[in-house]
Each structure stands twice: as structure tokens, then as C-alpha cells.
Amino acid sequence: MSVKNKADVVIIGGGVVGLAVAYNLARLGIKDVVLLERAYLGSGATSRCGAGIRQQWGTEMNCALARNSMDIFENMNEMLETKRDIELKQKGYLLLAFSDREMEQFRKNLKVQSKFDIPSREVTPREAKDIVPHLNLEGIVGGAFCPTDGHVNPFLVTEAYANAARRLGVDIYTYTEALDVEVSGDSITGVRTDQGLIKTDRVVNAAGGYSQQIGEMVGLDLPVKSERHEILVTEKVAPLQGPMVMSFSYNIYCQQTPEGPFLMGYGDPEEPESYNINSSWHFLEEMTRKATSLLPPLKHIRVIRQWAGLYNITPDRQPIIAESREVPGFFMAIGFSGHGFMIAPMTGVLLAEMIAGEEPSLEIKLDPERFERGDLILEPSVV
Amino acid sequence: MDPQNTIICRCEDLTLAEVEEVIAEGYTTIEEIKRICRLGMGPCRGSTCLQLIDIILARKKGCGREDIKMPTNRPPLEGIKMGELAGDVGEK
Numbered sequence: 001m002s003v004k005n006k007a008d009v010v011i012i013g014g015g016v017v018g019l020a021v022a023y024n025l026a027r028l029g030i031k032d033v034v035l036l037e038r039a040y041l042g043s044g045a046t047s048r049c050g051a052g053i054r055q056q057w058g059t060e061m062n063c064a065l066a067r068n069s070m071d072i073f074e075n076m077n078e079m080l081e082t083k084r085d086i087e088l089k090q091k092g093y094l095l096l097a098f099s100d101r102e103m104e105q106f107r108k109n110l111k112v113q114s115k116f117d118i119p120s121r122e123v124t125p126r127e128a129k130d131i132v133p134h135l136n137l138e139g140i141v142g143g144a145f146c147p148t149d150g151h152v153n154p155f156l157v158t159e160a161y162a163n164a165a166r167r168l169g170v171d172i173y174t175y176t177e178a179l180d181v182e183v184s185g186d187s188i189t190g191v192r193t194d195q196g197l198i199k200t201d202r203v204v205n206a207a208g209g210y211s212q213q214i215g216e217m218v219g220l221d222l223p224v225k226s227e228r229h230e231i232l233v234t235e236k237v238a239p240l241q242g243p244m245v246m247s248f249s250y251n252i253y254c255q256q257t258p259e260g261p262f263l264m265g266y267g268d269p270e271e272p273e274s275y276n277i278n279s280s281w282h283f284l285e286e287m288t289r290k291a292t293s294l295l296p297p298l299k300h301i302r303v304i305r306q307w308a309g310l311y312n313i314t315p316d317r318q319p320i321i322a323e324s325r326e327v328p329g330f331f332m333a334i335g336f337s338g339h340g341f342m343i344a345p346m347t348g349v350l351l352a353e354m355i356a357g358e359e360p361s362l363e364i365k366l367d368p369e370r371f372e373r374g375d376l377i378l379e380p381s382v383v
Numbered sequence: 384m385d386p387q388n389t390i391i392c393r394c395e396d397l398t399l400a401e402v403e404e405v406i407a408e409g410y411t412t413i414e415e416i417k418r419i420c421r422l423g424m425g426p427c428r429g430s431t432c433l434q435l436i437d438i439i440l441a442r443k444k445g446c447g448r449e450d451i452k453m454p455t456n457r458p459p460l461e462g463i464k465m466g467e468l469a470g471d472v473g474e475k
Contacts, residue, residue, distance in 0.1 A: 040415050047418055083408075084419075155418040235426040235462055259421070279458050288468040299466025304426050305457045 018206030020348025026168035048309025072345035091242035209310025236260030394425020
């Protein structure tokens, strides 16, 4: 199979972000949109993620992106005319505080969230136990709860965007790898793939954990790094837990998906920067210790599978959604720092508007120059 | 053999007809098929369905079974209770 020899826009990366950008570009009337994916769609971080969708963030940008993305998830089946239901479950996210300092941070976050009409609230330990009755309250001083947070199926959201994009004429090439981005002077002239050259003057970097490698192709040293995060799934059990339970002190998240299995992850603070996506025994021990301590009935449930994926992390743990200043025509939707899936819908809208030269539906300032200026607002709520 | 009544994946209750429909939609690798319809993602970890799906795909593609790539085999090898992994030896 050979690729088209020219395009208006070439998107590198067939995860949920790249596909959301592709769909929105086509929706805005951009013709000849090409998307390149070196394996199958969603084969990178998208299919490996924890499938949670959360609006309880600590920075305005993350709150705005998450809140608006939730609106889109709520209407996605109709909007994208999906073949399969995307399995949206809104049973909330319960965040637990183990110290007064942590609780103070939650209160600050709740103030930011209220500006964006995110229906989150503070809860006492007792209220937390009402929400999740099998919770071990030992050490818990309080928490925060947002009832409209929840879960969607990443595989089926990926499929939904891909099918909708194809219907609008986007050419999606799987098992096709971008080998280099050709630049002449300071403008982009094309993308060289293992199936041929595509002439274009606009490229979208949506390569997730490998976004820095795409940056190198145009001579940019992007301020992102990749890091393995591990996750496991259990056998299916009867409905036990409605909300996602999350703790930044334990550095874990744990939810029961609509089909019945529990899905949980732990962020190892010692994890080095790498492209390693192998599973470790260490993770199984740490994860199960923490989860069974916090949610004791889980000890009777069997783990059936573990895997890992890459976070692509920026210094302030907010994404970069911008056009490069050094290389005009090089657009980036990268550095999602572990929460790309849940803010992909709004990211797709905003980056497509930026590329199409349309008025943005939301004011965002997520350029990479913020790291040089040093005006960072660190997102405090990442596992 | 009625495809509607032939179970391919027992854990996920998937029939041959359902699997064939997913393949007809263009999902032709096991990695993609399992993500769309959960084939092989149950507690038996694909011990039956992975022995069948490669034959089904090989027939559709007109190739040999050995040409169908198996999905990544993920640990642990069999289900283990979280309590045992956490070190609760002896507790039921």
C-alpha cells in the first residue's frame, strides 16, 4: 500500500488525540487530511490508559479542557454516530486526603473547579464511606467528590473518532510509519513515510510517548519526557464500587469498569525516564498492597492481566497544544502527562480550530514557550 | 455449525457470528479484535479462543495459521488473588 503524495495536513499518531484532531479538521472543512499510525489505531498510550475521565484538576487549563471534554463524551454516541456505545459511566471520582496539607490543596482545587461549573465538592470521611462503603477510613482526613466524573471505553472512543473521521474523508494509514519530516528553510515541505513521501506544509505531532522523537525530526528539543506507568485488571465481579477511588498519597487510582473488572494503576515515584513498557513484579506487589489496604474486599479478587504504557510528561504536567514558533506549520498536541485520553475531545476541537484559523471555542495558553518564561502553574493532581 | 450458536470466547460470551462481524468491519489482527469485542480478555486468558481465532483469521485471509500474529502475552500466567500478591498468606 502506498500513501497519497500530498495532503493539507498530516497527523502523526493514531491515538485518541490524533484521531480527535483528524475528525475535527474534517468537520471544519479541511480537505486532504492524512493520519499516520505505525501500528494499529490506539496501540500506544490510548489503549493502555486507565479509562477514567476526571474533571477534578488543580489548574484552570486542565479544568477547562476536562469540563468541556466531558460535555463531548456525554454526547459522543450521537455526535460521532458510533456503531458501539462508548460505555460512559458517570459514578464519580472520589479523591482522598491523608493530611491537612493535602486537604488544603483539594480546597484550592475545588475553587478553581467551581469557576468552570465542575460539580465537585468537599466530603468528610463519613461521607466518603457513604459513597464507597468498603473504604478503609484509617488515616483519611477528608476528600473531594465529583459525581459526573467517571469512565469511558478507550478502544471504542478511538474507533468512534476513526470511523467518523473516515466518513468525512480523512485518509487513515495504519502500519505506516513517519520516518522524517522534511523542512526547507523554516517551513515544512513533507513527511517521509515507509510507504512513500507525502508533500504537506502542515504537520501535527500527536505521537504521545514518542512525541519528542517527532520533534527531533524538525530540529526541536521538546520539553517533554516519557515514563512508564503500570496498570492491572482483575476478573469480572458483581458491581461493588461505583466511583473511581484515587489517592495522591498512595499514588494510586482504582475503579470498577461497567463490565465488572477492576482496573487500577500506581505511579512509581522512582520510575526513570525511558521508553520501557514492560511489566514488573514490583508493581504487582505495590499495587495490590496499596489497593487492598485502602479497599480491603479487593483482596479476594484475582488479578488476570497487567501491562504498561507511557506518560509523556511536561515540567508543569499540563499539555502542549500549540503551533511551534520556530517551525511554522508544526502543530503539537503532546505532553498530556497521563491525562490525554480524558481531555482528547476538547484538544481535538481546539487544535483543529488553530490549524483552520478559526476563532477558538476556548481561550487556552498551552504553548511550549511557557517553560522558557518560567511562568509555570504546576498541576498538583497527577498519579 | 450455526455461527450464531457457536461460542468462540466463553469468558466474554462471543459467538462466531459476532467475531466474524468484527473481522468484516476491517479488524484483521488479534490485537485489534480483542480491543473491540474483548475476545481473550477474560479470566481464562484466551486459552480457548486464541486457539480458534487464528484459524478463523487464517481462513479469511487465505494464509496459514502460523502467519497470524498472536497478541502480547501479559503476566501473570494465571489469575492470582490480590490478597496473595499483597502478602496476606493464609488468609481466606
